[in-house]
């Protein structure tokens with residue numbers, strides 16, 4: 001079966017620093033896959049390279065079988081690879097609903113009604129300014145904006161970082177609903193409990209290379225590997 005997203009032997013640099021040293025991973029249709037690794041391993045760089053914000057020196061990016069390597073970021077976004085970055089990128093001075101309206105796209109299977117069903121808080125807050133939202137609500141708004149684009153694959157960079165446990169639970173449930181709607185997800189997240197609750201498979205990145213790949217069950221039953229690569233007791 002054709003992967004929803006396939007990265008093959010990606011190499012990327014910041015200046016002379018060789019950050020990605022051959023990243024190979026794939027996300028299957030309907031899957032949630034995590035990309036784990038210590039700080040500085042290259043997780044965010046992998047996501048940025050996949051969406052064309054960084055041009056890879058070598059390797060290949062395929063979206064649903066279509067070669068997107070070297071395409072500019074706007075083309076890759078239009079083809080359906082959406083990144084929700086760590087810094088959230090919402091318009092602070094627009095209301096929630098305005099933020100959503102400008103993200104709507106003709107031909108997208110996602111309507112504002114679909115979004116409000118997954119994120120009822122956004123409907124409650126629809127007349128509030130983006131800048132008045134809590135951190136969790138901003139995160140929801142930014143995921144919602146990416147969905148309206150009708151992504152073939154959604155990439156989330158640390159969606160629950162710094163959020164209160166009760167909001168984390170809400171966002172975990174929302175990510176599940178998004179997957180149930182058929183959107184495959186590549187998740188970068190430091191919160192291992194969240195990763196274990198959501199993911200079908202896990203990749204571990206170390207110094208710009210994938211050093212381990214495991215199914216959810218293998219991962220849970222192998223705390224030594226988790227400790228070795230991530231330095232945490234699972």
Ligand SMILES: Nc1ncnc2c1ncn2[C@@H]1O[C@H](COP(=O)(O)OP(=O)(O)OP(=O)(O)O)[C@@H](O)[C@H]1O
Nearest residue numbers: 014015017019037038039040041042043044045046
């Ligand atoms: N704009 C940049 N210019 C130069 N080096 C950078 C830049 N952004 C990141 N780096 C370096 O690239 C490496 C990988 O960074 P990246 O942000 O991809 O790691 P990460 O795994 O996402 O870590 P974190 O969890 O800390 O965000 C790090 O050594 C980082 O210092």
